[in-house]
Amino acid sequence: MMLNTLFQANPIEGFFFGSGKSMVVGGVAVIIIVGLGLWMWRMEKRIQQLDESASQHTDSPNESAEA
Amino acid sequence: MHMIQRSWKIGGIALLAYVFWTTFTVPLGPGLLELRNLERAAVVDGLDRKVAAYELIGLGTHWATRPEDLSVVLRKKENLTSLPVVEVIDDTHAVIGLAIPDTLPSRSWDVLINHPVDGTLFLQNGLFLNGVSVDETATWPALTLTEFPADLPHHFPFQPRIFETIRNLMLHVPMWFTMFLLMGIAFVASIRQLSQTSGGSSLFDLRAEASVQVGMVFGVLGLLTGSLWARYTWGAWWVDDPQLNGALVTVLVYAGYLILRGSVEDERLKARLSAVYNLFAFVILMILLMVLPRFTESLHPGKGGNPGFNSYDLDSSLRAVFYPAVLGWMLLGTWMYRIRLQATQLNQKLHRLNDQ
Amino acid sequence: MSVLSNIRFLLHHAIRVELRNRHGIAGLLVFAVAAVYTCYQVTGTHAEQESWNALAWVVLLFAGFNAVSKPWADDDEGVRAFLVHTVRPQEWLIARTLYYMLLLGTVSTVTFATFLLFLGMDHLSGWTAVHYYAGVLLTSTALASLLAMIQALASRAGGGFSLIAVLGLPLILPVILVSTRYGGDLMRGIAFADTAHHLLFLATLTAGFSALGYILFPYLWRD
Numbered sequence: 108m109m110l111n112t113l114f115q116a117n118p119i120e121g122f123f124f125g126s127g128k129s130m131v132v133g134g135v136a137v138i139i140i141v142g143l144g145l146w147m148w149r150m151e152k153r154i155q156q157l158d159e160s161a162s163q164h165t166d167s168p169n170e171s172a173e174a
Numbered sequence: 175m176h177m178i179q180r181s182w183k184i185g186g187i188a189l190l191a192y193v194f195w196t197t198f199t200v201p202l203g204p205g206l207l208e209l210r211n212l213e214r215a216a217v218v219d220g221l222d223r224k225v226a227a228y229e230l231i232g233l234g235t236h237w238a239t240r241p242e243d244l245s246v247v248l249r250k251k252e253n254l255t256s257l258p259v260v261e262v263i264d265d266t267h268a269v270i271g272l273a274i275p276d277t278l279p280s281r282s283w284d285v286l287i288n289h290p291v292d293g294t295l296f297l298q299n300g301l302f303l304n305g306v307s308v309d310e311t312a313t314w315p316a317l318t319l320t321e322f323p324a325d326l327p328h329h330f331p332f333q334p335r336i337f338e339t340i341r342n343l344m345l346h347v348p349m350w351f352t353m354f355l356l357m358g359i360a361f362v363a364s365i366r367q368l369s370q371t372s373g374g375s376s377l378f379d380l381r382a383e384a385s386v387q388v389g390m391v392f393g394v395l396g397l398l399t400g401s402l403w404a405r406y407t408w409g410a411w412w413v414d415d416p417q418l419n420g421a422l423v424t425v426l427v428y429a430g431y432l433i434l435r436g437s438v439e440d441e442r443l444k445a446r447l448s449a450v451y452n453l454f455a456f457v458i459l460m461i462l463l464m465v466l467p468r469f470t471e472s473l474h475p476g477k478g479g480n481p482g483f484n485s486y487d488l489d490s491s492l493r494a495v496f497y498p499a500v501l502g503w504m505l506l507g508t509w510m511y512r513i514r515l516q517a518t519q520l521n522q523k524l525h526r527l528n529d530q
Numbered sequence: 531m532s533v534l535s536n537i538r539f540l541l542h543h544a545i546r547v548e549l550r551n552r553h554g555i556a557g558l559l560v561f562a563v564a565a566v567y568t569c570y571q572v573t574g575t576h577a578e579q580e581s582w583n584a585l586a587w588v589v590l591l592f593a594g595f596n597a598v599s600k601p602w603a604d605d606d607e608g609v610r611a612f613l614v615h616t617v618r619p620q621e622w623l624i625a626r627t628l629y630y631m632l633l634l635g636t637v638s639t640v641t642f643a644t645f646l647l648f649l650g651m652d653h654l655s656g657w658t659a660v661h662y663y664a665g666v667l668l669t670s671t672a673l674a675s676l677l678a679m680i681q682a683l684a685s686r687a688g689g690g691f692s693l694i695a696v697l698g699l700p701l702i703l704p705v706i707l708v709s710t711r712y713g714g715d716l717m718r719g720i721a722f723a724d725t726a727h728h729l730l731f732l733a734t735l736t737a738g739f740s741a742l743g744y745i746l747f748p749y750l751w752r753d
Contacts (some may be wrong), residue, residue, distance in 0.1 A: 110196060129198045130198070130199055132198050132339055133196075133197070133198030134192060134193035134195075134198045136195075136197075137191045137194050137195050140187060140190045140191055141187060141191055144183070144184075144186075144187035147183075147510070147513060148183070150513055151512075151513050151516070152515055154513065155516070157520055158516065158519070158520050158523070161520065161523045162523070162526060163500045163522060164527055169308045262717045294619070368746075368749050416707075419703070419707055420704075423704060424702050426699075426703070427700040427701060428702035429696075429700075430696050430697045430700055430701075433693070433697075434683075434687060434689075434696075434697060437687055437688070437689045437693055440685045440686065443686070443687075446750070447683055447686055447687050447750065448747055449749070450683060450749050451683060451697065453746060454701065454742060455701075457738070457742055458704065461704065461735075494687070
């Protein structure tokens with residue numbers, strides 16, 4: 108059990124965190140999360156626009172417009 | 175008002191960017207992996223007999239710098255004895271001579287090392303000796319051991335068996351916190367839905383639906399990250415454990431909630447029935463994840479039974495990332511919930527337009 | 531009419547309807563006995579401890595679930611419309627829960643007796659069997675208190691058996707986790723006093739489910 112983890116742990120140490128590849132992984136993760144944020148931002152804007160244009164067509168005065 | 179709305183969303187993303195970057199780039203601190211019997215004898219200076227040679231293996235240690243300052247100590251309660259270092263092979267490997275008396279107070283020993291760079295490191299029950307005579311009254315002259323911290327830049331603490339996967343703490347735990355927050359929002363929305371006088375709108379029902387949907391995403395992510403972690407530290411994708419069972423049942427219960435919503439046509443009846451079921455679900459969630467695990471033994475950290483790691487010994491390096499992670503994921507979850515809610519409301523509005 | 535006499539009337543009515551329609555309850559018992567007999571066919575009387583425990587709870591759970599998930603006579607819209615104006619919803623829920631407790635108690639007793647008869651009592655002796663049976667009864671009480679509510683919810687939603695299963699089974703799992711652990715402890719020879727906290731936990735769950743149902747049922751009931 109202990110030897111098993113040993114073989115797992117040491118190569119990771121040398122390969123992943125020693126050689127700077129973890130920087131690449133961290134960078135990619137950051138880019139993904141920022142991309143997700145931008146995408147959500149655009150989605151929200153678009154939904155709000157659609158909502159406004161839909162409200163103009165409905166007769167009922169802005170029901171459920173809060174929240 | 176507009177500024178605030180904008181800033182918490184940007185703040186959440188910025189926090190998560192910081193969290194991801196530090197999670198993957200902060201190095202892991204040094205630690206001890208194993209004290210292994212080399213099955214050969216070693217000659218130790220100043221000792222006329224040969225002793226068994228053991229290999230001490232570290233992870234991320236720096237023994238090659240100032241090897242003469244590496245000291246190894248065995249400990250059992252108050253009994254301490256120093257072991258001679260025969261040879262430092264490289265940063266993470268050293269040969270130790272097992273120069274100990276024939277009669278020992280115990281068979282299993284904790285191994286400690288002191289090194290100016292790595293500080294004091296500790297390997298619980300690192301040495302187990304077969305074929306020695308045990309006399310529990312045997313004592314040794316007390317040796318003073320001064321423990322000191324590592325002289326290294328910012329790093330995550332080394333935990334046995336967890337090693338580098340300690341980074342998963344920043345992903346796995348906040349998922350559950352965020353799910354709790356979202357299910358809490360749904361719970362409050364359901365209460366407000368039920369306490370409306372009859373003929374009220376189904377606004378709160380939509381809120382509950384949106385937050386359960388987003389909460390389910392976080393719950394499933396929590397299960398997945400937890401499963402990966404369990405595979406690494408416990409050796410199986412799934413273990414029979416109160417905490418894990420509770421998590422799975424919670425996800426199933428909320429899946430039931432979403433199915434219930436799908437099977438009722440009438441809007442008002444749907445709002446009422448699903449609110450009732452949601453209150454049931456949240457109480458079950460509380461029982462399963464907050465109450466039940468405290469009464470049964472568990473492998474899961476923070477609940478006892480696991481020697482390696484528990485959530486109460488988060489050290490400052492972990493906290494500096496963990497708290498922002500929790501806050502960041504919660505902000506992201508809330509934002510997702512709001513977008514989801516707006517989308518459902520828009521959908522409803524468009525349906526109504528279509529009907530006209 | 532007072533609350534108690536209302537409850538008694540509703541309970542009476544439910545039992546009368548159940549007994550009038552004899553093949554309903556007979557069907558439940560046949561289901562249970564057939565399930566037990568299937569287990570017997572596979573393992574004989576030599577089931578190992580863990581398998582014995584697992585089979586017992588699986589059979590009991592599904593026999594109980596089956597009993598609860600058949601439509602309830604009062605769920606008819608007309609009867610409901612009448613009852614809405616005559617009794618308070620809480621009375622109706624209490625009657626319903628009591629009825630389910632009786633029904634599930636009967637079904638699980640018969641199932642458990644058949645199970646002991648076919649699969650043997652090698653792993654339970656004397657008092658242990660009684661303690662095990664106490665666990666069975668408390669489990670069926672907990673199931674009854676939860677499923678009375680879930681069944682009403684599912685029938686209001688217009689879903690059939692599958693909806694009860696989807697809504698009820700996940701909520702039932704904590705009960706099953708506790709009772710299987712209790713049964714396992716008893717069979718492994720752990721003293722009753724050291725595992726009795728499981729029974730306490732079952733009772734607490736029952737009380738919790740009942741209280742939650744009592745609070746929430748009126749919202750299901752009204753139109």
